[in-house]
Amino acid sequence: MRFLPLILRNxxxxxxxxxxxxxxxxxxxxxxGLLQVIGRSLDQxxxxxxxxxxxxxxxxxxxxxxxxxxxxxxGKLPNxxxxxxxxxxxxxxxxxxxxxxxxxxxxxSYHRVYPELRIADDQWQAFVADRQGCVVGRDLAERFGFQVxxxxxxxxxxxxxxxxxxxxxxxxxxRPEDPTSDMWIRYDYLEETREILKGTVGWYVVxxxxxxxxxxxxxxxxxxxxxxxxETRTETEQAFLTGFANQIGNVRLLILSVGxxxxxxxxxxxxxxxxxxxxxxxAELAVMKSLGFSNLLLLVLVATEAVILALVxxxxxxxxxxxxxxxxxxxxxLLPFFYLAPAEMAFGLLLALAVGAVSGLIPATAAVRTTxxxxxxxx
Amino acid sequence: MVxxxxxxxxxxxxxxxxxxxYRRGEEEIHVxxxxxxxxxxxxxVAFMGPSGSGKTTLLNLIGGLDMPSAGSIRVGGExxxxxxxxxxxxxxxxxxxxxxxxxxxxxxxxxxxNVELPLLLTRLSRAQRYAHVSAALxxxxxxxxxxxxxxxxxxGQEQRVAIARALVSDPQLLLADEPTGDLxxxxxxxxxxxxxxxxxxxxxxxxxxxxxxxxAALADTVIHLDKGVLVEVPQGAAPR
Numbered sequence: 001m002r003f004l005p006l007i008l009r010n011x012x013x014x015x016x017x018x019x020x021x022x023x024x025x026x027x028x029x030x031x032x033g034l035l036q037v038i039g040r041s042l043d044q045x046x047x048x049x050x051x052x053x054x055x056x057x058x059x060x061x062x063x064x065x066x067x068x069x070x071x072x073x074x075g076k077l078p079n080x081x082x083x084x085x086x087x088x089x090x091x092x093x094x095x096x097x098x099x100x101x102x103x104x105x106x107x108x109s110y111h112r113v114y115p116e117l118r119i120a121d122d123q124w125q126a127f128v129a130d131r132q133g134c135v136v137g138r139d140l141a142e143r144f145g146f147q148v149x150x151x152x153x154x155x156x157x158x159x160x161x162x163x164x165x166x167x168x169x170x171x172x173x174x175r176p177e178d179p180t181s182d183m184w185i186r187y188d189y190l191e192e193t194r195e196i197l198k199g200t201v202g203w204y205v206v207x208x209x210x211x212x213x214x215x216x217x218x219x220x221x222x223x224x225x226x227x228x229x230x231e232t233r234t235e236t237e238q239a240f241l242t243g244f245a246n247q248i249g250n251v252r253l254l255i256l257s258v259g260x261x262x263x264x265x266x267x268x269x270x271x272x273x274x275x276x277x278x279x280x281x282x283a284e285l286a287v288m289k290s291l292g293f294s295n296l297l298l299l300v301l302v303a304t305e306a307v308i309l310a311l312v313x314x315x316x317x318x319x320x321x322x323x324x325x326x327x328x329x330x331x332x333x334l335l336p337f338f339y340l341a342p343a344e345m346a347f348g349l350l351l352a353l354a355v356g357a358v359s360g361l362i363p364a365t366a367a368v369r370t371t372x373x374x375x376x377x378x379x
Numbered sequence: 380m381v382x383x384x385x386x387x388x389x390x391x392x393x394x395x396x397x398x399x400x401y402r403r404g405e406e407e408i409h410v411x412x413x414x415x416x417x418x419x420x421x422x423x424v425a426f427m428g429p430s431g432s433g434k435t436t437l438l439n440l441i442g443g444l445d446m447p448s449a450g451s452i453r454v455g456g457e458x459x460x461x462x463x464x465x466x467x468x469x470x471x472x473x474x475x476x477x478x479x480x481x482x483x484x485x486x487x488x489x490x491x492x493n494v495e496l497p498l499l500l501t502r503l504s505r506a507q508r509y510a511h512v513s514a515a516l517x518x519x520x521x522x523x524x525x526x527x528x529x530x531x532x533x534x535g536q537e538q539r540v541a542i543a544r545a546l547v548s549d550p551q552l553l554l555a556d557e558p559t560g561d562l563x564x565x566x567x568x569x570x571x572x573x574x575x576x577x578x579x580x581x582x583x584x585x586x587x588x589x590x591x592x593x594x595a596a597l598a599d600t601v602i603h604l605d606k607g608v609l610v611e612v613p614q615g616a617a618p619r
Contacts, residue, residue: 002499009487287483290444291497291544292472294465372444376479 007304014277018309021273025313025356026320028266029348032259033321036344039255052081052211053113054218055240056204059231062240063088065200066230068191077224079209079217084109085201089185091154091163093144100140102154102183103202104190107133113205116174123148123169131189134165137180141170143328152183159194176339205237263355271359274306278363285367286375295368302364303357310356311349318345390417391551391584392441397450399436399607410436412607413450420551423578423585425598432604434588435556441586442475442554443467455551472500476545478574480557482537484529490516490540491525497548515543519573535566542573546583553577555587559594571597 011018056074058064065087074083089102107128111119119127119135126148127133136146146152150167165185173180191198208217218234225232278285285298293301318340324330325340367375394416401408410433418424426434439445441452443459452460454474462470476497484493494515498508516522519539529537538558545553555574559567575597577583587598595601603610 002505005492006488006496006499009492013487283483284485287479287485288496289468290442290471290477292468292500294468296465297500373439376444376483 003301003304007301007308010277010281010301011305011308017273017277021270022309022313022316024266024269025310025352026317028262029314029317029352030320031262031317032348032351033318033340033345034324035255035259036348037321037325037338037340039252040341040344041338052208052214053237054206054208054214054221054234055237056206056221056232056234057202057240059222059233062203064230065197065202066204066232068199068201070225070230070232071201071204073224074204074206074221077217077220079213079220080206081209082109082112082207083204084113085187085204086110087187087190087197087200087202088158089154089156089190090158091156093152093154098144100143100181100183102185104187105184106187110184113207116178117171117180118174119169119171127168127186130166130168131186131192132164132166133168133186135169135171135184136167137182138170138172139179139181140183143181146170154183159190159196163193176341203240206234263351266352267355267359270306270309270355271362274302274359275363277305278302278367282367282370282375286370286372289368289372289375298368299361299364302367303360306356306360307353308356310352310359314349314352314356318348391420391422391455392416392418392586393451393453394441395451397437397440397452398448399433399440399445400448410607411440411447414607414609416602416609418584418586420584421578421582422600423575423598424587425595425601426586426588426604427590427592427595427601428604433607434604437604438554438556438586438588442477442552443471444477472497472548474550474552476548476550476553478538478541478545478553478555478558480560482529482534482541482561484537484540484544486529489526489528490521490532490543493529493540494543494547496544501548511547512543515547516540518546519543533566534562535569538562538566538570539573542570542577546577546581551584553583553585555585557588557590559589559591567591567594 056066056070058066068085071083071085074080084106086106087104089104091102092098093100111117111124117137123135127135134152136152140146146167148167148170152165152167154163154165155161156163163185165183171180172178187201206217206221208214214236218236221234222232288298289295322340322345325338328338330338394414397411397414397416398409399411401410410431414437426437428434436445440447440460441454443462447460450460451458457470459467459470485496488496491512494512495508498511501508503511513522513525516525519542521536521539521543524532524536524540527536529540532540538561542558545555553574558574559570562570571594574585574587578585578599585598587594589595
């Protein structure tokens with residue numbers, strides 16, 4: 001602590017340079033925060049997928065259906081605790097820009113398979129009792145101001161016509177990162193009304209007794225329907241959701257690439273700045289060594305300057321990103337899950353601190369290796 | 380009593396067979412050639428000689444700023460030629476105060492903070508550091524300038540702050556390299572009077588490199604260096 005005033009004085013030596021360097025950290029971490037939000041949003045909750053859930057889909061493609069009759073057969077296979085099914089409805093609310101996912105789900109079993117999504121009992125019973133009922137997540141309700149009792153018109157793009165649903169329930173996530181931006185309608189209502197794809201479902205979701213035996217259960221299911229007209233592919237829910245997200249490209253790889261470029265650039269910028277700052281002070285560092293400051297102490301002092309810059313700038317950038325997320329999805333529906341998790345902020349800050357330490361240590365190491373006599377001669 | 384050709388033990392500084400060789404490509408430059416030197420505690424010694432004669436190199440070696448190519452340097456019984464790294468840093472912090480020609484104050488620190496720097500390496504409390512720094516600045520006559528930055532001080536005042544910084548941890552040895560080199564005649568006189576007081580009233584052992592015969596005349600002993608060899612000049616006969 002006794003060296004803190006010295007460190008702060010050195011940071012204040014060239015205020016504009018300090019400000020710009022902290023600003024570069026802020027900009028990089030702001031971008032990092034937004035990339036994390038976008039990645040998470042496009043993952044559609046991949047990271048919160050249940051470890052004990054498997055998804056069963058058509059082996060040919062995720063958009064091909066499976067027979068409704070498979071459900072009963074899957075339910076009888078060993079090591080399966082429960083199962084449910086869903087269909088991608090793919091409708092439009094008012095305008096195509098108002099995109100949000102809609103699924104037709106089984107009102108009896110869907111909530112059992114997804115216990116982490118919390119719904120008031122009376123609201124769920126109202127949904128079960130109303131074939132035209134629907135459920136929306138909290139984020140979605142807040143986005144459009146939906147309230148229980150509202151009537152929500154959806155224009156079908158796969159199943160033609162305008163469908164009207166009664167909002168009977170709103171669900172919340174158990175954890176902040178649980179996605180709550182979907183809409184559920186009743187499968188039996190869809191099945192009764194639609195004119196195409198009758199007797200089919202989009203996919204099944206299976207809860208296994210023991211997550212450690214998931215691979216075995218997946219093999220059993222796929223073998224059960226092998227050589228049929230609708231062969232299945234069973235995978236973990238995480239893999240299934242990743243496949244769903246990857247329909248628009250490998251977003252995670254894209255984000256990682258952009259993030260890596262951002263941090264590499266940041267190392268160059270801050271490293272160059274610190275190198276200039278240290279080079280200007282070679283003589284002062286030599287004087288401090290002559291007073292008895294050890295090489296290690298000087299290394300720590302210089303690196304701490306860079307770390308403080310990273311901490312202040314990085315925090316500002318992450319807070320700005322967090323603030324932006326509080327205003328909700330700015331794209332009007334493309335990023336329905338717009339949330340920056342504390343763990344991601346902490347990770348970003350750690351990265352910034354690491355970059356700061358590296359960018360300070362490299363020039364500081366060169367400086368302390370210079371002999372006192374050579375350093376003093378540089379005055 | 381200073382001896383330049385060795386003799387009995389007992390001085391504060393005992394240098395034997397000290398050589399310093401710099402290499403420039405294939406060429407070897409012998410800056411100091413097998414010097415012997417003894418300095419008693421409390422003496423004020425001035426080193427004179429032409430540029431390149433090795434005065435500053437000798438001062439740097441005795442102060443542990445540079446490493447000898449050969450020979451021994453014992454200060455207060457401790458062989459500093461064998462000290463390295465953090466041990467040498469600690470030794471400098473405890474035993475030596477440096478005063479440089481161009482003051483070498485840290486520009487972003489005010490007079491108080493500059494003088495406090497060596498004390499940051501000690502276990503002294505904030506209050507104790509304050510007392511020591513205030514006393515050092517009073518001693519050099521700058522009690523009313525403690526919150527002034529180097530750019531707000533005259534050259535003479537800057538050198539006084541540098542002297543206060545060199546003294547604040549109460550080292551036995553004060554090494555001054557051309558302390559008046561950047562000052563006008565009157566200010567030089569004031570600084571030299573201060574240095575002389577430090578030797579006479581406070582018992583500091585002062586080794587000073589200077590080109591200024593008037594400054595050297597205040598020393599107890601003047602030693603002339605020429606081509607890396609020491610020659611003691613009788614008192615009162617400093618070369619002009």
